[in-house]
Amino acid sequence: MYSVTVRDHMMVAHSFRGEVFGPAQRLHGATFVVDVTFRGPELDGDAILVDIGLATQRVHEVVGDLSYRNLDDEPAFAGTNTSTEVLARTVADRVAERVHAGDLGGAAGQVTGLVVTLHESHVAWASYERTL
Amino acid sequence: MYSVTVRDHMMVAHSFRGEVFGPAQRLHGATFVVDVTFRGPELDGDAILVDIGLATQRVHEVVGDLSYRNLDDEPAFAGTNTSTEVLARTVADRVAERVHAGDLGGAAGQVTGLVVTLHESHVAWASYERTL
Amino acid sequence: MYSVTVRDHMMVAHSFRGEVFGPAQRLHGATFVVDVTFRGPELDGDAILVDIGLATQRVHEVVGDLSYRNLDDEPAFAGTNTSTEVLARTVADRVAERVHAGDLGGAAGQVTGLVVTLHESHVAWASYERTL
Amino acid sequence: MYSVTVRDHMMVAHSFRGEVFGPAQRLHGATFVVDVTFRGPELDGDAILVDIGLATQRVHEVVGDLSYRNLDDEPAFAGTNTSTEVLARTVADRVAERVHAGDLGGAAGQVTGLVVTLHESHVAWASYERTL
Amino acid sequence: MYSVTVRDHMMVAHSFRGEVFGPAQRLHGATFVVDVTFRGPELDGDAILVDIGLATQRVHEVVGDLSYRNLDDEPAFAGTNTSTEVLARTVADRVAERVHAGDLGGAAGQVTGLVVTLHESHVAWASYERTL
Amino acid sequence: MYSVTVRDHMMVAHSFRGEVFGPAQRLHGATFVVDVTFRGPELDGDAILVDIGLATQRVHEVVGDLSYRNLDDEPAFAGTNTSTEVLARTVADRVAERVHAGDLGGAAGQVTGLVVTLHESHVAWASYERTL
Numbered sequence: 156m157y158s159v160t161v162r163d164h165m166m167v168a169h170s171f172r173g174e175v176f177g178p179a180q181r182l183h184g185a186t187f188v189v190d191v192t193f194r195g196p197e198l199d200g201d202a203i204l205v206d207i208g209l210a211t212q213r214v215h216e217v218v219g220d221l222s223y224r225n226l227d228d229e230p231a232f233a234g235t236n237t238s239t240e241v242l243a244r245t246v247a248d249r250v251a252e253r254v255h256a257g258d259l260g261g262a263a264g265q266v267t268g269l270v271v272t273l274h275e276s277h278v279a280w281a282s283y284e285r286t287l
Numbered sequence: 288m289y290s291v292t293v294r295d296h297m298m299v300a301h302s303f304r305g306e307v308f309g310p311a312q313r314l315h316g317a318t319f320v321v322d323v324t325f326r327g328p329e330l331d332g333d334a335i336l337v338d339i340g341l342a343t344q345r346v347h348e349v350v351g352d353l354s355y356r357n358l359d360d361e362p363a364f365a366g367t368n369t370s371t372e373v374l375a376r377t378v379a380d381r382v383a384e385r386v387h388a389g390d391l392g393g394a395a396g397q398v399t400g401l402v403v404t405l406h407e408s409h410v411a412w413a414s415y416e417r418t419l
Numbered sequence: 420m421y422s423v424t425v426r427d428h429m430m431v432a433h434s435f436r437g438e439v440f441g442p443a444q445r446l447h448g449a450t451f452v453v454d455v456t457f458r459g460p461e462l463d464g465d466a467i468l469v470d471i472g473l474a475t476q477r478v479h480e481v482v483g484d485l486s487y488r489n490l491d492d493e494p495a496f497a498g499t500n501t502s503t504e505v506l507a508r509t510v511a512d513r514v515a516e517r518v519h520a521g522d523l524g525g526a527a528g529q530v531t532g533l534v535v536t537l538h539e540s541h542v543a544w545a546s547y548e549r550t551l
Numbered sequence: 552m553y554s555v556t557v558r559d560h561m562m563v564a565h566s567f568r569g570e571v572f573g574p575a576q577r578l579h580g581a582t583f584v585v586d587v588t589f590r591g592p593e594l595d596g597d598a599i600l601v602d603i604g605l606a607t608q609r610v611h612e613v614v615g616d617l618s619y620r621n622l623d624d625e626p627a628f629a630g631t632n633t634s635t636e637v638l639a640r641t642v643a644d645r646v647a648e649r650v651h652a653g654d655l656g657g658a659a660g661q662v663t664g665l666v667v668t669l670h671e672s673h674v675a676w677a678s679y680e681r682t683l
Numbered sequence: 684m685y686s687v688t689v690r691d692h693m694m695v696a697h698s699f700r701g702e703v704f705g706p707a708q709r710l711h712g713a714t715f716v717v718d719v720t721f722r723g724p725e726l727d728g729d730a731i732l733v734d735i736g737l738a739t740q741r742v743h744e745v746v747g748d749l750s751y752r753n754l755d756d757e758p759a760f761a762g763t764n765t766s767t768e769v770l771a772r773t774v775a776d777r778v779a780e781r782v783h784a785g786d787l788g789g790a791a792g793q794v795t796g797l798v799v800t801l802h803e804s805h806v807a808w809a810s811y812e813r814t815l
Numbered sequence: 816m817y818s819v820t821v822r823d824h825m826m827v828a829h830s831f832r833g834e835v836f837g838p839a840q841r842l843h844g845a846t847f848v849v850d851v852t853f854r855g856p857e858l859d860g861d862a863i864l865v866d867i868g869l870a871t872q873r874v875h876e877v878v879g880d881l882s883y884r885n886l887d888d889e890p891a892f893a894g895t896n897t898s899t900e901v902l903a904r905t906v907a908d909r910v911a912e913r914v915h916a917g918d919l920g921g922a923a924g925q926v927t928g929l930v931v932t933l934h935e936s937h938v939a940w941a942s943y944e945r946t947l
Contacts, residue, residue: 156681157636162674164540168432168448168489173333175394177340178487184432184448186540201569202632207675208573223442225432236334240289262571276428277452277937278294279339285288296936300828300844300885305597307658309604310883316828316844318936355838357828368598372553408824409805409848410558411603417552420945421900426938437729439790441736465833466896471939472837500730504685526835541673542690543735549684560804564696564712564753574751580696580712584805619706621696672692673716701861703922705868764862768817806822807867813816 157204158270160192161211165222169237176236182227187242188274189218191250195265206262213258217249239273239281247271247283254287289336290402292324293343297354301369308368314359319374320406321350323382327397338394345390349381371405371413379403379415386419421468422534424456425475429486433501440500446491451506451537453482455514458532463525470526477522481513503537503545511535511547518551553600554666556588557607561618565633572632578623583638583669585614587646590664595657602658609654613645635669635677643667643679650683685732686798688720689739693750697765704764710755715770715801717746719778722796727789734790741786745777767801767809775799775811782815817864818930820852821871825882829897836896842887847902847933849878851910854928859921866922873918877909899933903943907931911947 168184191214193205221229226237235241247269254263267287274280300316323346325337353361358369367373379401386395399419406412432448455478457469485493490501499505511533518527531551538544564580587610589601617625622633631637643665650659663683670676696712719742721733749757754765763769775797782791795815802808828844851874853865881889886897895901907929914923927947934940 156679157640158678158680159636160676160678162541164542166443166447166449166540168446171333175333175335175338175340175392179430181487182432182489183430183487184450185430186448186450188541198634198636201567201571202634202637203571204636204677206571207635208571211675223445223447225446238330238334239339240291240330240336241334243289260571276430276450277426278428279343280292281336282290282292283288284290294937296938298839298843298845298936300842303597307597307599307602307604307656311826313883314828314885315826315883316846317826318844318846320937355841355843357842370594370598371603372555372594372600373598375553408826408846409822410824411607412556413600414554414556415552416554420943421903422942422944423900424940424942435729439729439731439734439736439788462898462900465831465835466898466901467835468900468941470835471899472835475939502726502730503735504687504726504732505730507685524835543739544688545732546686546688547684548686558805560806562707562711562713562804564710575694577751578696578753579694579751580714581694582712582714582804619709619711621710672694672714673690674692699861703861703863703866703868703920766858766862767867768819768858768864769862771817807871808820809864810818810820811816812818 156194156196157198158192158194159204159207159210160190161207161214162188162190163214163218164188165218167221167224167226169226171236173236185275189246190272191246192270193266194268194270196267197265199262199265201262203262205266206260209260213253214250217246239275240283243271243273243281243283247285251285251287288326288328289330290324290326291336291339291342292322293339293346294320294322295346295350296320297350299353299356299358301358303368305368317407321378322404323378324402325398326400326402328399329397331394331397333394335394337398338392341392345385346382349378371407372415375403375405375413375415379417383417383419420458420460421462422456422458423468423471423474424454425471425478426452426454427478427482428452429482431485431488431490433490435500437500449539451539453510454536455510456534457530458534459529460531461529463529465526467526469530470524473524477517478514481510503539504547507535507537507545507547511549515549515551552590552592553594554588554590555600555603555606556586557603557610558584558586559610559614560584561614563617563620563622565622567632569632581671583671585642586668587642588666589662590666591661592663593661595661597658599658601662602656605656609649610646613642613649635671636679639667639669639677639679643681647681647683684722684724685726686720686722687732687735687738688718689735689742690716690718691742691746692716693746695749695752695754697754699764701764713803715803717774718800719774720798721794722798723793724795725793727793729790731790733794734788737788741781742778745774767803768811771799771801771809771811775813779813779815816854816856817858818852818854819864819867819870820850821867821874822848822850823874823878824848825878827881827884827886829886831896833896845935847935849906850932851906852930853926854930855925856927857925859925861922863922865926866920869920873913874910877906877913899935899941900943903931903933903941907943907945911945914947
């Protein structure tokens, strides 16, 4: 099994609903360093799993749609906490849509799974893993 | 599948028995940077897999019980080498006990597995993975 | 010359005023990984420049006073952008006050300078350096 | 399941054939930071999965055979692009041969799988995972 | 004194002349992770030392001019080894030209020094520091 | 001004005398990731500040003399705490001796200063800086 990972980041404001979050119930923010991993059992004719240049561009677009925003105001997250787990799944699902739409090029045809990891600090991170 | 990881560290002395260890048979020591990963297929009603604050506290307690000690004198490790592999399993098993005892809160109910990684230097680390 | 550094982090929301900031004029947020370096030419009788335990506690207090907040609402920053540079200086000045007040213990008597670095992402950081 | 990872690096020149590679079709180069992970369900009588000293030596030999070279001139890669994915598989296959030949010592008898990750920069890396 | 740093990278082929270089006399390559630090005693009216967006763009252009190339063929380096030290100075001098040309905007007017660090691996890096 | 840094590590046991150290008064241990920086204003005829291969070897020897030991038993440290600050100075002084003895080759003739940083964990490190 092969995998290819590209890293980007986003900077957002948000707040959490629920006593379990303590001071994080207040409006605050985070830099999320975002690692998107593409997985698959085979390489294509160019000997790659995915075009790393295209992967970098598409991930940057997905991350850019979330960055420099207050996520409390985003309709996409109405009614849910934008926990690191939820944001990891959101990035994974949006990258998956791009793969299915062919936006990562022919090389991505052999991609069978994604893992997205969001690092919220040097001491905490969360991941979401899914098939394609 | 979701995962959440928190990082802490411990500083211990120990020695190894067995010619395979060469100079590490002498009393020496290590800083282990400890990553504890909680895994599970679902989030709870607050949209989290585990309360990251509680997870950080519990991991700190488990790691604190081992830190600033000479592991050669600890009854828990009598008769075994405290290799990085063994210590990763020890931390994983002790965190698992806390999860089962309910010490990580209701959110941890959906945690189905743990991975513990101990970094002994910038060029070597070991992990232990188990179910809950 | 000796130096000792401790690392912590804070998570804040803020926005910037000024066209130069582009999309960062919107309310967004950041995790700042904070490195506080204490510098001095001599060690004390215990052979340390500063008590690393006390240093860690005091830095955590200073960082905690800023964390999980919307800095746009903090009176301390009225009329100024909370750029990474400004926040690095703020942390340095507040740690300096603690040193002067004796809150870092006798060992800190030989500290003559501070450097504070705030990492806003894996690709950008800023520092402020001052004497004591 | 246990795992043990050791890190080394190699510095190579190469070029790629295929329009998808853009400017990387020109002769250029890379430092690959190489992480080799050994996996297995059991530890040996010394309480280790693999002798970390021997593992470090063997990985260094495998990596050394590729380092300080122009991979375009290496017969082993005739007719294929030396993508990060291909090089990760190459390192994994060559380490596997060493394990099978007994070059990692008796401790390695319980190793059942390998993962090799090559970091080509701070923002991109690729892995290859295989059984033994 | 303030400083702001942005990180980028470049991937090059080259070889060295001189017995001291051993196997690095052969054509090989490197990824250089490039950190460019801008230093200055004052912030501008927007409370920044340098526009981090413009700094990132200009550094990317300077690094891009060197990337995906065989430095042995570049006239700029005829007659000199492209050691990590030389490349750090080259990047610093080229960024300095951009600052002097006004390409980093008005905010850069208070920049008085540069430090450029090139990481050639996880275990070796070199820097060049200069005034403006 | 140029600088070149190489990284290695050492694993030691030790204990501290003095109430300020709290639980670290017990025998414990540490991995120190060791960064040795060579500084100087000029490069030699090969366009390098120091032979990175020789620097790596010499640093490895200096670090090796301290590694896999209980520093409480080392005559060199009788009567002093082996704090991270003291160990940084020790490594710097021993590397300086090697430079003065010519053990780093002719290239090191233009080295005018050293900085040694010892990372004791992901959240704490100390440095010692000296001239040659």
